[in-house]
Amino acid sequence: MPVEIPVEKWPGRVLEATIGATAAEGGTRSRVVKVGGENTLPFMLTDGEMPNPPRIAMEVLDRYPEDWSPLLLEAWGDAARDPAQWAKAAEDAGADLVLLQLSLTRDGGKPTTAADARAITRAVLQATGLPIMVFGPGQVDADNELLVAVAEEAAGERIVLGICEEKNYRTIVAAALASGHLVNGRTAMDVNLAKQLNILIADMGMPLDRIIMDPTTAGLGYGIEYGYSVMERLRLAALQGDKMTQLPMLVTPGFEAWRQKESKVGEGVPASWGDWRERAILWETLTATNLLLAGANVLVLRHPETVRRVRAFIERMMAK
Amino acid sequence: MALTGLQIYKLLPQTNCKECGYPTCLAFAMKLAAKQAELSACPYVSEEAKAQLDAAAAPPIRLVTVQGPGHKVSVGNETVIFRHEKTFYNPPGLFVRVKDTTPITDIQKAVQEAMGYSVVYVGMILHLDGVAVEAASGNPDTFAAAVKAAREATDRPLILIASDPAVMKAGLAAADDTRPLLYAATAENWQEMAALAKGAGVPLAVRADSLDGLAELTEKVGGAGVQDIVLDPGVRDPAGTLVTLTHLRRLALKKNFRPLGFPVITFPGEGAADAIEEAQLAAEHIAKYAGFIVLDRFSPAMAYALLAWRVNIYTNPQEPIKVQPGIYEINNPKPDSPVMITTNFSITYFSVANEVDGSGLPGWLLVADAEGMSVLTAWAAGKFDAEKIAKTVKTTGIEERIAHRKLIIPGAVAVLMGEVEEELPGWQILVGPREAVDLPGYLKLWSVN
Structure with a gap:
């Protein structure tokens, strides 16, 4: 009995954003990373095309992350004590992108200065050939001071600056515009809030193909279904032709999975949770895998083993 | 698709014979x-009209139930x-596969371990759903013995996996009075398999592979009298599975294509090299349209992650899981014990309550x-501002039960501190940690003074 395959063609397409610049483009990256560009639901390659696979970014902190799970500290070893070494290690672990996360203070409690941020960014750019993203500490004054300096220091490198939020995006967007960078905007698990922030950023003159949106997610078992459905709705809107949703999506399953007790700690948990290491890797891997199915274009991860797992899954999903 | 009364009326004899007990065919149609x-109350309805009406009344994806002595699973x-x-309504059944080439005592052990597993998640007790027994031996007696062992080791439903109808028959007999799923009819064996299932x-x-x-095949086994059908489109890799299961869901819901309007069974282990990869594929199948998922590996960590994900995906998006607002006493609090406040989202509540x-x-x-x-x-x-926090403090009656006036608010809403102090004169507002996991450390340092 012949069955007619129900193909769905969409009028809209996600914009393609290019992160990083090689020497030919005025930067120093060994390659650029393109994200987005699809005109189909995630991995539905019988309906349309995904010119770029989802990409993996690894989080690198500018100071030793003492509050991270011992499993992560063990995986990174001494590399986690130096952002440049860490960035190199992330590249070796298979990352497509490095996300440099700046802290409010240095070891010893002194505030991170603009000069510190410049030096750290420079060191990371020299240590890795991957395109980078730099996120501020998340406090308005510090973000503005540090990210303006970072934008100047990395001029020409086409980095992603973040995190733009509705309460604070103008300075970050202006800095990115002045030095040819991209921005990442985050909103709290809501389709309309995401659209609204994209509009605000675009209204400042930022081309849409230089905006990445983070609709915010949650860890497996901790509300991931909210983020998952918001992402599905955003992607459907994009494919249906809503311009202000046609931006690549970045989410942070690493952060979300590793802050949960399931991943973070090995003691004082129910026996039914099983082996700690297995559970922790599963938690981050499944959080990331599930978000791929909802349309994630950039996944920010933390554990090298997860990167290997998620990359292998992406490769299988993209295989023709 | 449900038909309207008028659409049904057009399919009736329109003779107003009243034998159905209603004055007119139209009145009967409205009741239908x-x-x-x-x-069946109409003695004169044509076979053709009956078929059309039956088809219209059926759901686009048939509900299929398997049952053991103590539990049942319905999907579709x-x-x-x-x-x-x-x-999404009916979560996919998670089954664990054992093979009849394994010694009986090991089968019993594996079944007891997987079926005895349970984990508490946001106040719910979660468990796997059943066991799939595979006739890897090809021998009827060996298969029957394995099915019997599984049947005795759990009261959950079974899936019987055999390609030889004679072997399947032996296994089915050993499954006693339960309602297992038989896997599978193919182009080669469908007549005998359909006869077994119907019997x-x-x-x-x-x-089938297309x-x-x-x-x-579904038309054939349906014609042979089997109505409860489950589909295996033969794909095992994650990309092909996503595409094919999406096509099946679209065909059923958007085209109302009856021959494929059935739940789907998947075997993530057959497309995976190890446990974590199998979990990734199973997670995909949970999100994207499987009805039965047969796992080849079991571990508590894997089961917990997949069960939590299944609850997440099948939670009604219109109704977040909530807990009752009010006062929750943890570890017999006294008048000088700390007072914390959080929201009634179940995951938030259980994260905080479990830590304390x-x-x-x-x-x-x-x-x-x-x-x-x-x-x-x-x-x-x-929905969680200074006013709401103050209102909760005042209406719960906590003030009568404690001897101090200190309230710990979540670190994530530290910005509310000043406003809450204004709303609650006489109270001191303390900012707790951002994450529940840091609460024990915070509480150790807490003192009423």
């Missing part, structure tokens, strides 16, 4: 549309492609009615 009458009856469109009144899976072949409970320290946990949203989401939506 309202599901208050049975079509889904009505949407994306959970936000309404909700025992149990569901039958069909396997949708064309699959539709042909696990710390061994006493505490009063106030739960505000934030319409089932987490702290940050509720704050952003204006």
Whole structure:
């Protein structure tokens, strides 16, 4: 009995954003990373095309992350004590992108200065050939001071600056515009809030193909279904032709999975949770895998083993 | 698609003979549309009209039930492609496979371990759903012995996997009075398999490597009298599975294509090299349209992650899981114990309550009615502001039960501190940690003075 395959063609397409610049483009990256560009639901390659696979970014902190799970500290070893070494290690672990996360203070409690941020960014750019993203500490004054300096220091490198939020995006967007960078905007698990922030950023003159949106997610078992459905709705809107949703999506399953007790700690948990290491890797891997199915274009991860797992899954999903 | 009364009327004899008990055919049609009458009450309805009416009344994806002595699993009856469109209704059954080439005592052990597993998640007790026994031996007696062992080791439903109808028959006999799923009828064996399924009144899976072949088989076994059918489109890799299962869901819901309007069975282990990869594929199948998932590996960590994900995806998006607002006493709090406040989103509540409970320290946990949203989401939506926090403190009566006036608010809403102090004169507002996991450390340092 012949069955007619129900193909769905969409009028809209996600914009393609290019992160990083090689020497030919005025930067120093060994390659650029393109994200987005699809005109189909995630991995539905019988309906349309995904010119770029989802990409993996690894989080690198500018100071030793003492509050991270011992499993992560063990995986990174001494590399986690130096952002440049860490960035190199992330590249070796298979990352497509490095996300440099700046802290409010240095070891010893002194505030991170603009000069510190410049030096750290420079060191990371020299240590890795991957395109980078730099996120501020998340406090308005510090973000503005540090990210303006970072934008100047990395001029020409086409980095992603973040995190733009509705309460604070103008300075970050202006800095990115002045030095040819991209921005990442985050909103709290809501389709309309995401659209609204994209509009605000675009209204400042930022081309849409230089905006990445983070609709915010949650860890497996901790509300991931909210983020998952918001992402599905955003992607459907994009494919249906809503311009202000046609931006690549970045989410942070690493952060979300590793802050949960399931991943973070090995003691004082129910026996039914099983082996700690297995559970922790599963938690981050499944959080990331599930978000791929909802349309994630950039996944920010933390554990090298997860990167290997998620990359292998992406490769299988993209295989023709 | 349900028909209207007028559409049904057109299919009736329109003679107003009254033998159905209603004065006119139109009145009878209206009752049928309202599901208050049975079509069998009409002695003159044509076979063709009957078939059309039956088909129209059937759900686009048939509900299929398997049953053991103590538990049953029903899958199918889904009505949407994306959970936000309404909700997903019947979570896929998670089964664990054992093979009859394994020694009987090991089968019993494996079944008891997997079926005895349970985990508490946001107050719910979660477990796997059943066991799939495979006739890897090809021998009827060996298979029957393995099915019997599994049947005795659990009261959950079984899936019987055999390609030889004679072997299947032996296994089916050993499954006693349960209602297993038979896997699978193929182009080669469908007649005998359909006869077995029909004879025992149990569901039958069909396997073909193309949708064309699959539709042909469902028509054949349907014609042989088997109504409860499960589909295996033969794909095992994650990309092909996503595409094929999406096509099946679309065909059933958007095209109302009856020959493929059945739940799907998947075998993630057959497309995976190890446990974590199998979990990734199973997670995909949970999100994207499987009805039965047969796992080849079991571990507590893997089961916990997949069970939590299944609850997440099948949670009704219109109704967040909430807990009752009010005062929750943890570890027998005294008048000088700390008072904390959080929202009534179940995951938020259980994260906080579990941490306080696990710390061994006493505490009063106030739960505000934030319409089932987490702290940050509720704050952003204006459902967990200073006014709501003050109202919760005042209406729960916590003031009569404690000897101090200190309230710990979540670190994520530290910005509310000043406003809450204004709303609650006489109270001192303390900012707690951002994450529940840091509460025990925080509470150790807490003192009433």
